[in-house]
Amino acid sequence: MGSDGSKSGRKRRELRAKHLKKLTSEEDDSGNLVKDNNNRAPKRIRESESDNDEPLMKKSAASIKVVEADKPKSELAKTSDSYLSKTRFDQFPLSPLSLKAIADAGFKTMTVVQEATLPIILKGKDVLAKAKTGTGKTVAFLLPSIEAVIKSPPVSRGNKQPPIIVLVVCPTRELACQAATEANTLVKYHSSIGIQVVIGGTKLPTEQRRMQKAPCQILVATPGRLIDHIKNSSGFATRLMGVKVLVLDEADQLLAMGFRKDIERIIAAVPKKRQTFLFSATVPKEVRQICDIAMKPDHEFINCVQEGTDETHQKVTQMFMIASLDRHFSLLYGLLKEHIANNVDYKVIIFCTTAMVTKLVAELLGKLSLNVREIHSRKPQSxxxxxxxxxxxxxxxxxxxxxxxxxxxDYPDVSLVVQMGLPSDRDQYVHRLGRTGRKGKAGEGVLVLAPWEEYFLSSVKDIPITKSPLPPVDHEAVKRVKRGLSQVEMNSKEAAYQAWLGYYKSQKMIAKDTTRLVALANEFSRSMGLDIPPAIPRNVVSKMRLQGVPGIRTK
Structure with missing residues (x-):
């Protein structure tokens, strides 16, 4: 094995990156997004896979009991939309050591999601839980998982392949690391319980050594890396035969990112006699299909989202601005300056359309002397x-x-979320916005669009988002931004231009007129301070099918 897995592993990761359009909006090495022409969920392609999905078993939905958590209960706070219930953790049969860790973490009462799911899970039932983001879903599945470990018989010291008791599968590295962090908080006083994470972007041999040396009753993993260990780590498949609890976190995202085949393999790799939890923000038919093969026929569906209520948090003020591309950077700078002036403890997240545009914006804001960090797929996992x-x-x-x-x-206390440019779809807008207004706190969201992106607003017309008038042009801010852009590396601008063109080529409403698309891309180029748009490699232009389009430059 190489330092980061086999060549096939690298190839698989490259192919997977091309299939993240809907939920990750990341560009491939060419800067253009790869679409599924049949509008189906993307497949997570491996070299050994065929293009055909395996048939799913169907089970009767008539046996599924539905628990509506949004119905009035005496223990709940004023309404079902409240983040917290009045139910205490010590009202349930949880380990005293877990309760002590919960108290240390500052948790006094359960969230509505935890209050609705925990009693049913503790009875041994399989659970599909639908809940808004930022409502305590991770703790809801971790607490009963820890109880399952505690109740498992001790493993003899001579056992060289001790069983993994709980397997948590998350769609992204960040979510996996976050879940493991929360798990470590909850097992603070359970010194014998070991928690480990296996994720892509880290060295497989390092994980293999750690899995051999350190205890691991709870394993948190991303699907691709988990499959790598099943195939390539000695004794790993045997250890999975000890799994008593399987958790699929953000199940809808797992499927939308093309992990269906991997999920089916993972389900097949763990014992049938187990308890299974699926937690998801939405429950489309694809999630129901996975329920059919992953869960018992009598599993319970717990809906913590009241019908007809807004998907976005009630305490988030939402507005949008329509401005030409040449104003976007200075407008963003002005928004940030105003927010910082009014919020001493500000915490802002800015979402961009692609990784390379993210890099460009981060560099620009750094040149403008703002305290900025960047995260995107091109950065190493560490x-x-x-x-x-x-x-x-x-x-x-x-x-x-x-x-x-x-x-x-989960980033606590985010005061402002800014979305620059067209979100990939309505759900992505909602999930981005969900980074603020978490745990009952107030927040603000701003969407900045160009006039030709305004059509997106029809997809969020049921969401309370209002138009904000553009502020007067701040000529001093414009000068500072222009100066900042002149200091940004040329290769960052070239990469951002190519990625921007690739992203909008994947947007049907914009891409149908390729001449206009290239003209808009060149407008974006001018907004970066370039008089002449960067040249793009001929093979990339060919991939985008933009050969001979007026305004495109090749090299």
């Missing part, structure tokens, strides 16, 4: 983890990110 932890713990800080941070990642 860097992303370090920056994510720093942002989580800090105040007076700005994070510029691609959609790797859009969903599930």
């Amino acid at each position: 860097y992303r983890t370090r920056v994510s932890d720093e942002f989580r713990k800090s105040k007076a800080i700005i994070l510029v990110t691609s959609d790797v941070s859009a969903r599930g990642v």
Whole structure:
């Protein structure tokens, strides 16, 4: 094995990156996004896979009991939309050591999601839980998982392949690391319980050695790396035969990112006699299909989202601005200056369309002397983890990110979310916005669009987002931004231009007129301070099918 897995592993990761359009909006090495022409969920392609999905078994939905958590209960706070219930953790049969760790963490009462799911899970039932983001879903599945470990018989010291009791599968590295961090908080006083993480972007041999040396009753993993260990780590498949609890976190995202085949393999690799939890922000038919093969026929569906209520948090003020591309950078700078002046402990997340545009914006804001960090798919995992932890713990800080941070990642006290440019779809807008207004706190969201992106607003017309008038042009801010852009490296601008063109080539409403698309890309180029748009490699132009389009430059 190489330092980061086999060549096939690298190839697989490259192919996977091309299939993240809907939820991650990351570009491939060419800067253009790869689409599924049949509008189906993308497949996570491996060299050994065929293109055909295996048939799914169907089970009767009539046997599934539905628990509506949004119905009035005496223990709940004023309404079902409240983040917290009045139910205490010590009202349930949890380990005293777990309760002590919960108290140390500052948890006094359960969230609505925890209050709705925990009693059913503790009865041994399989559970599919639908809940809004930022409502305590991770603790909801970790607490009963820890109980399962505690109740398992002790393993003899001579056992060289001790069983993994709990397997948690997360769609992204960031979510996996976050879940493991929360798990370590909850097992603070359970000294014998070991928690480990296996994720892509780290060295497989290092993980293999750690899995051999350190205890691991709870394993948190991303699907691809988990499959790598099943195939290549000695004794790993045997250890999985001890799994008593399987958790699929953000199940809808796992499927939308093309992990269906991997999930089916993982389900097949663990014992049938187990308890299974699926937690998801949405429950489309694809999630229901996975329920059919992953869960018992009598599993319970717990809906913590009241029908007809807004998906976005009630305390988040949302507005949008329509401005020409040449104003976007100075407008962003002005928004940040105003927010910083009014919020001493500001914490801002700026979402950009692609990794390379993220890099460009982060460089620009750094030149403007703002306290900025960046996270995107082109950064190594160790860097992303370090920056994510720093942002989580800090105040007076700005994070510029691609959609790797859009969903599930818990950054406390985010005061402002800015979305620059067209979100990939309505759900992505909602999930990005969900980084603020978490745990019942107030927040603000701003969407900045160009006039030709205004059509997106029709997809969020049921969401309380209002138009904000553009502020007067701040000529001093414009000068500072222009000066900052002149200091940004040329290769960053070239990469951002190519990535921008690739992203909008994947947007049907814009890409149908390729001449106009290239003209808009060149407008973006001018907004970066370039008189002449960068040249793009001929093979990339060919991939984008833009050969001979007026305004495109090749090299």
